[in-house]
Amino acid sequence: MFFKLKPSAGQPLYLQLMQQIQHAIENGALQDGDQLPGIRTLAEELLVSPNTVAKAYSELEHAGVLDLRHGSGAFISVSRRARLLADRVRAAEMRVRNLIEELREAGLLDDEIRRLFEARLAGQSETVRIS
Amino acid sequence: MTSEPVVETNGLGKSYGRISAVRDLNLTVGPGRITAFLGLNGAGKSTTIRMLLGMIRPTEGSGTVLGRRIDDPAGSLEFRRRVAYVSEDKRLYGYMTVEQIIRFTSSFYPDWRADVVRTLLKQYDLPPDRKIRSLSKGMRTKLALLLALARRPQLLILDEPSEGLDPVGIEDLLQSLVAQCAEGTAVFFSSHQIAEVERVADQVCILHQGRLVLDASLDDLRLSYRQIDMVFPSLPAELQSQLQLEGVESIRTSGHQMSVFASRNADAIMERARDLHAGSIEAAPVGLREIFLQKVKEN
Numbered sequence: 001m002f003f004k005l006k007p008s009a010g011q012p013l014y015l016q017l018m019q020q021i022q023h024a025i026e027n028g029a030l031q032d033g034d035q036l037p038g039i040r041t042l043a044e045e046l047l048v049s050p051n052t053v054a055k056a057y058s059e060l061e062h063a064g065v066l067d068l069r070h071g072s073g074a075f076i077s078v079s080r081r082a083r084l085l086a087d088r089v090r091a092a093e094m095r096v097r098n099l100i101e102e103l104r105e106a107g108l109l110d111d112e113i114r115r116l117f118e119a120r121l122a123g124q125s126e127t128v129r130i131s
Numbered sequence: 132m133t134s135e136p137v138v139e140t141n142g143l144g145k146s147y148g149r150i151s152a153v154r155d156l157n158l159t160v161g162p163g164r165i166t167a168f169l170g171l172n173g174a175g176k177s178t179t180i181r182m183l184l185g186m187i188r189p190t191e192g193s194g195t196v197l198g199r200r201i202d203d204p205a206g207s208l209e210f211r212r213r214v215a216y217v218s219e220d221k222r223l224y225g226y227m228t229v230e231q232i233i234r235f236t237s238s239f240y241p242d243w244r245a246d247v248v249r250t251l252l253k254q255y256d257l258p259p260d261r262k263i264r265s266l267s268k269g270m271r272t273k274l275a276l277l278l279a280l281a282r283r284p285q286l287l288i289l290d291e292p293s294e295g296l297d298p299v300g301i302e303d304l305l306q307s308l309v310a311q312c313a314e315g316t317a318v319f320f321s322s323h324q325i326a327e328v329e330r331v332a333d334q335v336c337i338l339h340q341g342r343l344v345l346d347a348s349l350d351d352l353r354l355s356y357r358q359i360d361m362v363f364p365s366l367p368a369e370l371q372s373q374l375q376l377e378g379v380e381s382i383r384t385s386g387h388q389m390s391v392f393a394s395r396n397a398d399a400i401m402e403r404a405r406d407l408h409a410g411s412i413e414a415a416p417v418g419l420r421e422i423f424l425q426k427v428k429e430n
Contacts, residue, residue, distance in 0.1 A: 005330075007326070007329040007330045007349075007418070007419075008329065008416065008418035008419070009353065009416055010353050010354065010356075010357065010415070010416025011354070011416075012349075012350035012353050013330075013349075013350070014350070039313065040309075040310060040313035043313060044306050044309050044310055044313075047302070047305050047306060047327075047330055048309070048330055048331060049164070049165045049309065049312060049331055049332065049333045050309060050313040051163070051164060051165075051312075051333050052333075
């Protein structure tokens, strides 16, 4: 798995990591039973505090998508409900992609499209789905 | 792991004659965390670190490090075993070779980690047979770091550890700090490398002219600091004072634009701007660099 954390984004790093793992589950990059690196290994790789990784893992465990087995690592655990959600997200991604294509053909620039999306979503705080 | 702070100071200060280097410092460093200590040159960072280590005596206030009072003149051996320090000048015995100083240092520490030494010698690319005097500044830094990490300290204090390191060296350094923290060591380091601090630290303290001007977790900073840019149809003089809400650190204007730098309360500020008929309101997160500059310019 590849993660990209943005230290200057207005969002805690553990939350960014959580969302990227959630997203990877939704798009199928991470599947039921897959193992994630240990806290120390991932922290060294991302050059972030181990507390950042530990917090993301423990929140994901609370959310029921990660199984932390002491000494043997972190495993993705995807429930049937989460799989259905993953299908919905994949379908939505397709619709977003089509819509963006349409808007580009209508002559809008990517920045303008992005602003429209952001303006629509503005004011709502970042959410993490707890499945 | 206990949640007792590893470092705690109370009104700590140090004056040299009439010049005060550090004033009324209330600093807390938590266990198992990476805490960064930022400040301009001459802000008092090294003075603070030396007071914590008992190398210089405070002229005001008090403090404890791992439960030991910092003005306790009987520097116990036990305390020195539990705290490792990498100083700014990395003074080492120049006539020894890398291998000799490792053997020499290891004799003081019962918990010495030979495996850590082996790993780091390789990772840092240090030549065991070279005399320390002929090492580059960056290599000396890495050697000092190796000697500190192999002791498995409870608290690791570093004064400007990235000085003299190239980008790969800085990467190695940060990786070592992360690994050390993962083993339960509290890490406290001063630095000018804001981008690296922003990535790796849990907590950041900013010292300016001897005073602590910020002590916050990076997660809280990310959530609460915002720069809010607004456009108003007209900018009457009273507008600024009407926007002077809690959390507003500074306000700049240019033409019809107004830019508010807020340490918290962004939602209420934007609400107020809407009430004042701002045409456009945009809030953007603020990086540690901007926060740092704002803190040292304002004070």
